[in-house]
Amino acid sequence: MQRVKISGFGGQGIITSSFIVGKAVSIFDGKCAAMTQDYGPEARGGSCSSQVVIDDKEVDYPLVDESDILIAMSQEGYDKYLPRLIDGGTLCFDADLVGKTQNHSRINAKGIPATRIAEQLGKKIVANIVILGFATAQTGFATVQAMKSSIEETVPEKFLDLNIKAFDIGYNYKEE
Amino acid sequence: MFKPSKLHGEFFMQGDIACAEGALAAGCRFLGGYPITPATEVAERMAYRLPILDGVFIQFEDEIASIAGVLGASWAGVKALTSTSGPGISLMNENIGLGMMMETPCVIVNVQRAGPSTGLPTTFAQSDIMQARFGSHGDYGVIALAPKSPQEMFDLTITAFNYSEKYRMPVFVLADAVVGHMTEKVIIPPVEELEIFERVYTTKKPGDYKPYELDGKNVPDFAKAGDGYRFHTTGLTHDERGYPIMTEETQWKCVPRLMEKISKHVDDIVLLEERDTEDADVIVIAYGITSRTVLPAIAMAREKGIKVGLLRPITIWPFPEKRITELAKKVQGFVVPEINMGQYVLEVDRVAGKYVPVKSIPHPGGGFHKFDDIVKAIEEVAHG
Numbered sequence: 001m002q003r004v005k006i007s008g009f010g011g012q013g014i015i016t017s018s019f020i021v022g023k024a025v026s027i028f029d030g031k032c033a034a035m036t037q038d039y040g041p042e043a044r045g046g047s048c049s050s051q052v053v054i055d056d057k058e059v060d061y062p063l064v065d066e067s068d069i070l071i072a073m074s075q076e077g078y079d080k081y082l083p084r085l086i087d088g089g090t091l092c093f094d095a096d097l098v099g100k101t102q103n104h105s106r107i108n109a110k111g112i113p114a115t116r117i118a119e120q121l122g123k124k125i126v127a128n129i130v131i132l133g134f135a136t137a138q139t140g141f142a143t144v145q146a147m148k149s150s151i152e153e154t155v156p157e158k159f160l161d162l163n164i165k166a167f168d169i170g171y172n173y174k175e176e
Numbered sequence: 177m178f179k180p181s182k183l184h185g186e187f188f189m190q191g192d193i194a195c196a197e198g199a200l201a202a203g204c205r206f207l208g209g210y211p212i213t214p215a216t217e218v219a220e221r222m223a224y225r226l227p228i229l230d231g232v233f234i235q236f237e238d239e240i241a242s243i244a245g246v247l248g249a250s251w252a253g254v255k256a257l258t259s260t261s262g263p264g265i266s267l268m269n270e271n272i273g274l275g276m277m278m279e280t281p282c283v284i285v286n287v288q289r290a291g292p293s294t295g296l297p298t299t300f301a302q303s304d305i306m307q308a309r310f311g312s313h314g315d316y317g318v319i320a321l322a323p324k325s326p327q328e329m330f331d332l333t334i335t336a337f338n339y340s341e342k343y344r345m346p347v348f349v350l351a352d353a354v355v356g357h358m359t360e361k362v363i364i365p366p367v368e369e370l371e372i373f374e375r376v377y378t379t380k381k382p383g384d385y386k387p388y389e390l391d392g393k394n395v396p397d398f399a400k401a402g403d404g405y406r407f408h409t410t411g412l413t414h415d416e417r418g419y420p421i422m423t424e425e426t427q428w429k430c431v432p433r434l435m436e437k438i439s440k441h442v443d444d445i446v447l448l449e450e451r452d453t454e455d456a457d458v459i460v461i462a463y464g465i466t467s468r469t470v471l472p473a474i475a476m477a478r479e480k481g482i483k484v485g486l487l488r489p490i491t492i493w494p495f496p497e498k499r500i501t502e503l504a505k506k507v508q509g510f511v512v513p514e515i516n517m518g519q520y521v522l523e524v525d526r527v528a529g530k531y532v533p534v535k536s537i538p539h540p541g542g543g544f545h546k547f548d549d550i551v552k553a554i555e556e557v558a559h560g
Contacts, residue, residue, distance in 0.1 A: 019188065019359060022359060026188055026361040027186055027187075027188050027361065033188070033361070034360050035188075035358065035359040036354065036357065036359075037357065059360070060468055061468060061471060062358055062360075062465075063354075063469070
């Protein structure tokens with residue numbers, strides 16, 4: 001079982017990111033996934049989080065109290081959920097947006113300037129796809145083909161090429 | 177994006193949306209409603225899908241009007257749905273009673289959030305269990321089903337429509353905000369593979385037809401609006417012609433049957449899931465989302481050597497009295513965690529309490545039970 005927490009701001013596609021992972025796993029990888037999301041009066045810019053539980057069998061407990069994988073796209077999300085990442089868990093964070101990092105010795109921490117890469121691609125909005133590509137490479141929570149199929153069925157058709165490109169760059173990114 | 181009436185296959189779908197798709201698959205072509213968190217997505221999906229399927233979506237001015245519209249649509253011959261949360265049910269209860277008295281098929285989805293009053297709008301609870309049973313005034317039987325997953329939001333909405341048509345009454349889907357907002361794989365079979373109970377229409381000619389004539393059955397036949405039948409129906413105590421006859425004698429004919437049409441068919445209506453109950457010493461009774469969130473605690477108790485089983489009432493009402501009595505005669509006790517301050521446990525205690533201890537684990541809503549609290553309760557029951 002893998003419990004994935006994704007955190008950031010409203011408007012970054014945090015919930016879409018969980019949807020893409022959950023759909024990749026459950027529809028295209030033949031495993032099971034349960035996705036839930038924080039549901040509050042969050043507007044664009046406010047903090048936002050969502051989570052997916054991945055399992056080979058039906059997911060019993062669909063919530064994520066502590067996670068095996070944390071994707072952090074904001075300082076607030078990093079600060080809030082890092083203490084709930086298990087020892088030996090994997091953290092993928094946007095290295096530009098998370099400026100103040102803590103000691104990472106108990107976990108496997110990987111940074112990527114996802115938002116900067118997305119801006120270079122011309123659309124800041126695909127930063128979540130960049131970091132999903134990166135997280136796929138770091139954790140293997142879903143297969144590449146499943147993630148791409150899921151992205152294909154989720155994003156608007158006219159932005160598909162851009163999103164696939166964003167995913168590939170994230171997937172192939174090597175931390176400096 | 178969708179090929180309307182042909183929506184089938186595997187989807188990664190939110191519970192509320194699966195509920196709407198279940199309604200459509202059952203043949204529902206009307207939704208009357210008023211948006212409310214956490215049920216809004218049901219209406220949102222129906223607003224998008226119904227016009228494509230030649231159905232009608234109406235957002236009414238409030239919940240009272242919404243359920244009135246649903247009852248009217250049903251009498252016009254259309255399967256009808258409304259979706260709301262506890263505060264909306266509170267407003268609908270007057271006309272829910274009217275639907276029960278006039279024997280009007282429809283489905284009412286309550287995606288429960290924590291109350292009382294506006295409570296915790298964006299979080300969850302299971303605190304409308306007794307509201308579903310006794311919400312409107314007077315005596316009537318109730319059917320309520322509790323889904324535990326988006327898949328069951330689809331499946332049980334169809335079952336709810338089938339029961340509503342078969343027993344001619346409003347039927348509740350008692351979901352909760354977690355199941356409603358959770359997204360999981362939902363398998364939608366081709367519509368021709370679904371078992372759909374269609375409304376039973378009278379074969380009598382206009383003039384011979386009486387709307388509440390039973391002909392030896394528990395449930396009267398419908399007449400199709402627009403086919404030339406002229407009849408009367410009312411919330412007042414009525415005879416088989418549907419006319420108000422306000423006497424004790426008519427009340428005896430009219431009201432007990434509203435309960436008997438359920439109580440005589442409990443075995444047909446009650447759906448249960450059991451896990452490890454055969455050899456169990458302690459049985460956890462949990463429904464809806466709680467039936468999933470207690471599983472890790474049950475596994476912990478089993479690791480400690482306690483034989484624990486899970487009984488999940490899929491049908492909340494009518495109460496699964498027969499099975500719980502059977503189990504009460506052979507286990508050491510029951511543990512009933514629910515996200516309310518102890519509602520369903522009252523019925524469990526009524527039935528099982530005379531045989532063995534029944535332990536309530538209440539929770540006011542907005543969160544889940546702690547595993548340790550459940551394990552502790554299981555241990556207490558197991559060790560006397």
